[in-house]
Amino acid sequence: MLPIIRTALVSLRRDRAALALSFVLPIVFFSIFAVIFGGRRDVTPKITVIFSDQDHSFASRRLLKGLEGEGSLKVLTRPSAKKNVQQPEYTAATAEAAVRDGVAPVALVVPAGFGANPISFGRNRDRVSIQLLRDSSDMVAPQMLGGLLQKIAMTSLPDLMAEEGSKYMDQYVGGFSPEQRKKLSAGLEHLRQLEQSGQGSTAKTDGFLDGGIIAVETRDVVGANKDNPMVSFYAAAIGVMFLLFTASGAAGSLLDEVENGTLDRVLSSRVTMTTLLGGKLAYSALLAFSQLVLMFLWAWAVFKLDFFSHIPGFVVMGLSTAFAVGAFGMLLASICRTRAQLGALSTLVILVMSSIGGSMFPRFLMPEAMQKAGLLTINAWAIDGFTKVFWRDEPLSHLWPQISVLLGIGVALFVIARKLAQRWEYR
Amino acid sequence: MPAPAVSIPSPPLPLRIDGLTKRFGTLTALDGVSIELQSGKCLGVLGPNGAGKSTLLRSVVGRVLPDAGTVSVFGCAADSDEARKALGWVPQELALYSRLTCRENLESFGRYHGLTGNALQQSVAWCLEWAALLDRAGEPVQNLSGGMKRRLNMAAGLIHRPKLVLMDEPTVGVDPQSRNRIFEMIEKLHDAGMSIIYTTHYMEEAERLCDRIAIVDHGHVIAQGTREELVQDAFASRSEVVMRVAGPADEIARWVQQRGGRTVGATAQFTVDHPTEITGLLDSVGKAGLELIDVSLRKPNLESVFLHLTGRELRD
Numbered sequence: 253m254l255p256i257i258r259t260a261l262v263s264l265r266r267d268r269a270a271l272a273l274s275f276v277l278p279i280v281f282f283s284i285f286a287v288i289f290g291g292r293r294d295v296t297p298k299i300t301v302i303f304s305d306q307d308h309s310f311a312s313r314r315l316l317k318g319l320e321g322e323g324s325l326k327v328l329t330r331p332s333a334k335k336n337v338q339q340p341e342y343t344a345a346t347a348e349a350a351v352r353d354g355v356a357p358v359a360l361v362v363p364a365g366f367g368a369n370p371i372s373f374g375r376n377r378d379r380v381s382i383q384l385l386r387d388s389s390d391m392v393a394p395q396m397l398g399g400l401l402q403k404i405a406m407t408s409l410p411d412l413m414a415e416e417g418s419k420y421m422d423q424y425v426g427g428f429s430p431e432q433r434k435k436l437s438a439g440l441e442h443l444r445q446l447e448q449s450g451q452g453s454t455a456k457t458d459g460f461l462d463g464g465i466i467a468v469e470t471r472d473v474v475g476a477n478k479d480n481p482m483v484s485f486y487a488a489a490i491g492v493m494f495l496l497f498t499a500s501g502a503a504g505s506l507l508d509e510v511e512n513g514t515l516d517r518v519l520s521s522r523v524t525m526t527t528l529l530g531g532k533l534a535y536s537a538l539l540a541f542s543q544l545v546l547m548f549l550w551a552w553a554v555f556k557l558d559f560f561s562h563i564p565g566f567v568v569m570g571l572s573t574a575f576a577v578g579a580f581g582m583l584l585a586s587i588c589r590t591r592a593q594l595g596a597l598s599t600l601v602i603l604v605m606s607s608i609g610g611s612m613f614p615r616f617l618m619p620e621a622m623q624k625a626g627l628l629t630i631n632a633w634a635i636d637g638f639t640k641v642f643w644r645d646e647p648l649s650h651l652w653p654q655i656s657v658l659l660g661i662g663v664a665l666f667v668i669a670r671k672l673a674q675r676w677e678y679r
Numbered sequence: 680m681p682a683p684a685v686s687i688p689s690p691p692l693p694l695r696i697d698g699l700t701k702r703f704g705t706l707t708a709l710d711g712v713s714i715e716l717q718s719g720k721c722l723g724v725l726g727p728n729g730a731g732k733s734t735l736l737r738s739v740v741g742r743v744l745p746d747a748g749t750v751s752v753f754g755c756a757a758d759s760d761e762a763r764k765a766l767g768w769v770p771q772e773l774a775l776y777s778r779l780t781c782r783e784n785l786e787s788f789g790r791y792h793g794l795t796g797n798a799l800q801q802s803v804a805w806c807l808e809w810a811a812l813l814d815r816a817g818e819p820v821q822n823l824s825g826g827m828k829r830r831l832n833m834a835a836g837l838i839h840r841p842k843l844v845l846m847d848e849p850t851v852g853v854d855p856q857s858r859n860r861i862f863e864m865i866e867k868l869h870d871a872g873m874s875i876i877y878t879t880h881y882m883e884e885a886e887r888l889c890d891r892i893a894i895v896d897h898g899h900v901i902a903q904g905t906r907e908e909l910v911q912d913a914f915a916s917r918s919e920v921v922m923r924v925a926g927p928a929d930e931i932a933r934w935v936q937q938r939g940g941r942t943v944g945a946t947a948q949f950t951v952d953h954p955t956e957i958t959g960l961l962d963s964v965g966k967a968g969l970e971l972i973d974v975s976l977r978k979p980n981l982e983s984v985f986l987h988l989t990g991r992e993l994r995d
Contacts, residue, residue: 513772522791
């Protein structure tokens with residue numbers, strides 16, 4: 253038994269690629285998952301909320317203040333400044349457009365008249381509902397915001413709560429005596445003064461009440477008419493991950509050429525190294541694109557993805573993604589010396605890229621720093637692009653950031669791969 | 680009035696290598712090698728393993744970047760398109776796509792050389808016939824025998840119908856029967872007027888196939904000429920006596936040294952100006968207290984030339 257163990261250990265020690273896969277990969281993965289789901293307070297993802305105040309009332313301002321006081325929310329009242337020029341506050345229309353564009357997964361529009369009757373117990377025909385506009389691909393943010401709104405009503409608008417309570421007393425119990433009403437008014441005034449001075453109850457209060465104290469009307473502005481909201485996301489997410497594997501495998505044919513001697517023969521013909529690499533890249537990209545086509549056709553046939561009305565966007569994004577992953581494969585192949593090395597390195601790099609780039613779980617679930625790190629991956633840009641096409645129904649012109657980055661990545665990786673491949677050119 | 684003399688420029692040589700030098704770190708693989716190949720001739724590059732034969736061919740086909748020297752193919756620089764078109768190369772190691780069939784391999788390499796359509800198909804057909812692989816055209820390479828793979832490897836180097844072909848030890852690891860078949864293929868090419876460079880460390884191959892032979896050792900060309908010229912230069916009209924004797928090893932070594940011979944394997948070899956000198960050698964065996972097992976007299980061959988020039992056997 254011992255000799256067998258010893259032989260296996262010696263083999264493992266010599267095979268650095270296997271060694272890396274055995275020990276490094278699990279640690280890397282554990283760390284990534286620990287950061288994402290580990291629940292450390294300082295890295296918990298914040299939900300971005302667009303707030304459009306059409307009411308400009310005392311109640312709406314306090315509601316905004318309450319929302320801003322929530323540690324789990326990042327509230328935007330206006331688009332970020334362009335060329336140092338402050339942008340106007342969100343209107344109902346711009347807030348909706350921003351959700352469509354993916355600026356935030358959810359927007360709150362406080363309509364004019366909300367402040368007249370902000371809180372009610374039970375149904376009240378007179379009250380004006382806050383509009384909650386959501387991107388239904390994010391199933392977490394709208395639910396969380398809905399709950400938080402009710403909490404904020406309790407904690408940030410205590411005087412209005414009490415006033416509304418007194419109305420119910422008047423209606424159903426017979427009302428207060430003049431003396432009681434006088435004391436109640438004085439108490440409410442005191443509460444208002446406390447709120448205005450900032451000494452009142454804050455949104456940090458742990459209390460939570462559910463039950464529709466504030467009327468909220470939820471509306472899907474993205475994906476409202478989609479049969480299967482997450483299918484396009486997963487088709488892109490899983491598709492890109494496997495594209496990366498496919499491309500690295502296809503690029504491995506370069507190493508096969510080195511190992512079986514055909515590279516020398518090819519390079520002694522009219523074919524130059526640039527032509528050879530270009531040909532391999534084109535092959536990898538075509539293979540990857542075909543794989544994407546098959547994946548999305550399957551999603552259309554089985555999961556009712558609306559494929560055929562998004563063909564132009566799909567082709568543009570598919571080709572850009574295929575080019576980028578093809579170049580990525582060429583780079584990996586040109587770094588490695590053997591197929592075994594390529595297998596180990598590509599597994600390591602692709603799984604890490606896929607986990608932080610959003611192929612394994614949506615990036616909006618990740619901490620902000622991790623979301624930013626994800627932008628260094630092909631996965632993130634490709635998924636964002638496909639989401640724009642299939643989820644947000646955005647026009648081709650809106651895809652330029654994703655296409656530019658993917659093509660840029662492709663060109664840069666190919667140039668590096670070409671440089672590295674010089675070592676095979678002459679000996 | 681006599682017509683003015685018109686000098687007709689001689690056509691450029693298929694291959695001219697001048698002062699080629701290549702170093703790999705501290706190892707000098709080629710050290711100022713100069714070789715010329717006449718049109719339609721077969722030049723053998725004979726030398727032991729590690730002599731620099733493969734490096735020489737790889738320099739010609741542009742797979743090795745020389746440190747010094749020039750290579751011209753039909754008067755063109757070796758890295759020019761014209762040279763690549765005119766040059767065929769059969770590498771020593773098999774360089775084939777194992778999952779592709781014979782035909783697919785040939786088609787692939789043909790396309791890499793710019794062949795298309797009918798020209799490609801005609802060339803593939805010629806190659807398959809030349810390599811006697813017509814009946815195996817649709818067979819994946821991985822299913823072929825070693826000899827067939829070797830023949831296909833050679834055919835792939837000729838797919839673009841070059842005018843000059845470089846063959847780097849094409850019979851390495853091939854059984855005698857397949858080797859003969861390969862010789863016939865090369866002779867067919869030679870008869871058709873192809874210019875050939877053929878590297879080998881088998882003397883018999885060089886003697887059978889080559890018009891001229893360049894003997895290389897440690898990156899140098901140490902002799903060049905026809906077989907007869909090489910033997911003549913090294914031995915003039917002398918002959919070789921090969922003797923096998925029995926006795927204590929140190930006694931044998933002392934006797935060989937005294938008689939000016941050398942020990943080659945289990946034999947003692949002597950060079951004699953005249954066959955009658957063999958009598959003296961036979962007498963000396965008994966005087967040295969050794970027992971003669973057998974003796975033969977032979978004309979020197981390329982092996983003898985190499986031994987004479989380097990003090991080592993060709994297959995060392």
